[in-house]
Amino acid sequence: MTQRTFPKPEFTGAEAGLLTFPGSTSRAYNYFTPRKLRATVYEDVTMDVQPDPERHLTQGWIYGFADGPGGYPQEWTALKSSDWHQFLDPNEEWEQTIYRNNSNIVRQISLNLENAKKAGAYQAWSPGWTHFIERHLGAWMHAEHGLGMHVFLSEQRSAPTNMINNAIAVNSAHKLRFAQDLALYNLDLSESSLPFDGKAHKAVWQSEPVWQPVRENVERLTAIRDWAESLFAANIVYEQLVGALFRSHLVMQVAARNGDYVTPTLVGAGENDYDRDLRYTRALFKMLTGDETHGTDNKAVLNGWLSAWVPVSVRAAHDLQPIWSQIPEKPVTFADSWHASTESFRNVLDELGLDEPKELTQ
Template sequence: MSQVRARRRKATWSLWTERRMPSEYEAVTYRYHYHFRREPAPFELSPDWSINQWYLKYREGSAFNVDDWEGVRDPYRYTYRHYVAARHEREVYVDNLIDEFERHDHDRSLDGAWLDFLGRVVLPARFPLHALQMSAAYVAKMAPSSFVTNMFHFQAGDEMRRIQRIAYLAKALALDNDRADLADSAKARATWEEDADWQPVRELVEKHLVAYDWGEAFAVRNLVVKPILDEFVNVEGARVARASGDELLALMLDDFQDHDTRYSRDATRAVVDHALGKNPELRGVLQGWLDRWEPLGHAAAEGLARLFASAPKADPAEAILGRVGERYASWLGDLGLELRR
């Protein structure tokens, strides 16, 4: 039957079932995960092989499931080449920014208290941001459709982009200001592992890595950990950077927020909207995970608020926490979810 139809329409995959022709994006994304809900097991090995069982339990067995995941669409319709071209533009922009600021010897214009803050807060943020790269990879590998997987491969790339620009600044600032401590990996790790205000963040981040149900992994990463970290690192980070005259960092963080964070949020919405459109009862499943993770998320946000309040000329922690909480709750509300304490 499909053959007859395929011949009349000419030139498209016989697996494609819609009447209209697929776009390039769809033709190279549609139904690449042959293993989802495959019988008797996802992979062509013994059905009881541990990794078959892992997928049966955490993917096929997840409460966050609908009859068809192939209908999810990346709002940006990114194929690999379009994603890479889009990020290449951003990287050229950031290169130009750095170039321009370096020409004016920007790094040496920053004061010591601001550098101390960077050393305690912004530079060690590499650790939790790397954990977001890890969890993006996990969701990518567990997702039931390539339309979802690819959006998480790209988010993993975006985390790498942000971390590596922060790494660049760490080294440049260390060299220009004779502050070797800023580029000292052992010191950054010690701050991450021992600083009291980082610990609730670390607890959230470590625990989110072991949320193995694919739906919960998606929810805790994209509805809890990433939005909270982005609000602080990108938005509050840019704010305190401007207050201390670090316009270079502020502009870089703006770029991550305007492009990478926006991408992540739009991707999140695409998955949530698709799932709830298919089965409105899944709202309860997502809300349940949000509620379960809220205490850890809140404690992490309090820690981050204290950390960002330690910047020169920063607002008090309560004020930072309050406005971050408002923006976060409002974004969740747009998704049809609630931040419940």
């Protein structure tokens, strides 16, 4: 009988497997330098998740698009950075924070709406205020959904690091959740004893003259190809001059004077979302305008974007002015609300070292 033989396994001492590294016995990540003494959970689960040939892919991109460069090309924005990986989200958003923060907000809103129905809180509303909520707060739902679904959602694939894309993805989730909150509120009011037309918001958004510049502003934002321009035009320009103007400097100011203590809890959650989203946006663009190599060029690009987008948002804001006169009890005027919005906008521009657009003083 012929004796069969089999090849014997040969262990060759592969370089990486046998070498001893400074962190060989550590169970913590050590392929990046944390901001503090120890890495946070946010850094552990976010840093370098997105590939980058300038850091760890020594063989270059391992995949690419058929008509262009691979992965996440830096050419997808006109802005430049000496090191895109310097940006870390000051909110430190990661999976757990997304679920925790949003579940807390949804729980709070659900309890408020349930208690409002039990207490008959809507019965204190005047017909004029009911009409305002029915038409104008309902129309705002479309603006929030448009930004979440067609602006931020498309941006979050394009930035060159996971830290930036993560923050933008959370921004998208905020907008979509807030739009859903407004839709559910509209449904609640439709089922109440109020004379409330739950379908009026659609016609207002599509054809009401005062809302068409806002609608145009949102739709034009969806067509921007440069992800950083899209983020800047949405969070720095539109949200400051139109979003905060309507949410914070109108609805939040006048609701209680009209016997409505329910709507501010809902809109206040949306404002809290924007506070968090503005925080990461300011940190990102401050990093870019302060870049030692590219800062001056970046400021020139951003000033160009201001020239393009501020007139669009100024027109949208001023065309909303007639709705201030439709509120029965209005403790603020449009001039008061506009002043508050522009002052906040100026503070952001000053922090970033950008020029004040002439349209703000006209």
